[in-house]
Amino acid sequence: MxxxxxxxxxxxxxxxxxxxxxxxxxxxxxxxxxxxxxxVHLEKPKNRGQVAANQALAARALDEHLCLAFTYDRLPRVVEVHTIGITTADRPAMNVWQIDGESEDGSIPDWRTFCFDECFDVRLTDLASAAPRPEFKKGARQFRRIIAEA
Incomplete structure (x- = not known):
């Protein structure tokens, strides 16, 4: 000392x-x-083996006008999918309106972008999606390439 x-x-x-x-x-x-x-820069848990399956479920939710439920940052989320694409950082992701579940900042409902490789336990719900929301704007800037939109 x-x-x-x-x-x-x-x-x-x-x-x-x-x-x-x-x-x-x-x-x-x-x-x-x-x-x-x-x-300390903590790595978020990755689910790289499920990216294609998660993206397919998001596309199905978009097509069938259903909400999607999953775990992200160890918190449960229920969302309405609005955009699916590749971000400017070259990551497959979705832009959503979160309607239920939890959030680190506590603001629900709100717009969020989730990368498919960080989503766990992705599943369709029986809740009808209200997408597209009135505030939704096509051609989200955070995407380099858009695969599907509401």
Whole structure:
């Protein structure tokens, strides 16, 4: 333990408080050498083997005007599919209106984009989809190539 002197020479020795001490640092920080902290970039779980099946279910939901249910970021979601395509980052994804379930930011209903390789337990529901919503605009900018739209 290194002690440093502070003040104007009154002999007070104390150790400076580490702002990233184990009990105080945010969950997404990792302590590295000499008490310095660096952000941890956690990989989202991937479901690469199910991309084609997930995309096919989304297309079916779009064609049959049904809602889609799945798990994303370990949270249940129920959505109305509006756009299916390849994003500008070259990832197969869908643009949806989330109508039920949970969200990290808590705002439901809301527009969201979900990548198919991060969707788990994808299934059709018996809920009728109201797609296209009045706010829906065709040709979403986050897609490089659009495969299907409401």
């Amino acid at each position: 290194v002690k440093k002197s502070f003040g104007s020479g009154f002999g007070r020795l104390t150790r400076p408080k580490n702002p990233f001490a184990r009990a105080e640092r945010p969950a997404n920080w990792l302590v590295v050498k000499q008490g310095k902290a660096a952000p």
